[in-house]
Amino acid sequence: MDEPIALGEDERTQGEKLAWKLLGPPLYYCAVCLRRAHVDGEPPVVRRTCSHDDGQVIAPRKAIVAGEGGLSPVNKVRMAWWQAGAKLTGRCI
Numbered sequence: 001m002d003e004p005i006a007l008g009e010d011e012r013t014q015g016e017k018l019a020w021k022l023l024g025p026p027l028y029y030c031a032v033c034l035r036r037a038h039v040d041g042e043p044p045v046v047r048r049t050c051s052h053d054d055g056q057v058i059a060p061r062k063a064i065v066a067g068e069g070g071l072s073p074v075n076k077v078r079m080a081w082w083q084a085g086a087k088l089t090g091r092c093i
Contacts, residue, residue: 031058032055
């Protein structure tokens with residue numbers, strides 16, 4: 001998986017870099033330093049693990065485009081797997 005480009009200094013710990021490499025990026029992260037962020041509620045409330053209040057929060061996602069016939073059984077299983085993995089790990093896998 002390609003390493004992202006931070007707008008500022010990459011402030012991730014070695015553990016965070018390893019998790020990023022093995023599991024993929026977190027569901028939400030700061031564009032400035034690549035540290036994980038938490039987004040909850042309606043309207044969304046962003047809680048960061050860094051001190052960048054003005055930077056963007058990136059939300060990488062995987063998507064499957066389905067035509068008029070809907071998803072094939074294989075893609076339904078694949079999407080369910082991705083959703084379960086994201087819910088368990090808090091990462092897009």
